[in-house]
Amino acid sequence: MSDTIPPSDTPDPGRMPERRKTNPPGLCPPPEPLWPHFLTGQEDAPVRVLLIDDDEFMRRVIAQELLSDMRIQLEGQGSSVRDGRRLLATHEFDVLMVDLRLGDGSGFDLIREARKLHRYCEIIVISALEDDAHVMHAFELGATGYLLKHAWLQSFAEAVLQVVNGGAAITPKLTRRLLTRMNLHGSGERPATEAPLREATLTAREREVLRFVARGCVSKEISMRLGISGQTVNAHIKNIYKKLHVHSRAQAVSLATHTGQL
CATH class of the missing domain: 1.10.10.10 (Winged helix-like DNA-binding domain superfamily/Winged helix DNA-binding domain)
Incomplete structure (x- = not known):
């Protein structure tokens, strides 16, 4: 008879048990997201972002989401037009994310300056203002995105990656409104507030x-x-x-x- 003692199934008390991910029966784990090599925003060359918002809580939420994505680099952030002008003059960046209502002025001014100093940058407005006048004026000045604060079904990080790769980033609620306008035009009607x-x-x-x-x-x-x-x-x-x-x-x-x- 052999004196060999079979290995015990009892875990070593000095060793932490291995944590295993489990999935419900019949479900496969979700695939790892792929990021094609031809898209801007590789980990060795992340998208550089400036963030200007005087809402400290909102700015912290957005910054945390951007910092958690390796494809994005938060170059600087501020809370005023003054901060924004300083950052625009001293930083290289690819995307400016800016609120429209700042304590010392309007985000529209920063959009104009960004377009002058960095002609090919992308601009995403982050605002609580959702009326057509503000939305359309932002696009007329060169914004490529418009996100509503506290809106569901939107990602600030994905918005950044969308605009630098040739897309537009618009809160679904505003997109729905644009589609409504398209339907009105298709039926021959015109919104009452539309200018020539x-x-x-x-x-x-x-x-x-x-x-x-x-x-x-x-x-x-x-x-x-x-x-x-x-x-x-x-x-x-x-x-x-x-x-x-x-x-x-x-x-x-x-x-x-x-x-x-x-």
């Missing part, structure tokens, strides 16, 4: 490209869906900018929506 807008005729292909842009698709995705090259997609987008006299995808979507071409 510049008319420009887009080709069928340009409208098709712009519809994908409105859904948040980047050029690579649009080219794959339409079976054309990325260069052709970008050429269409440049033509759209020229015809509509705009400088960003968000502006193009907004104006085309108001003129009934989407």
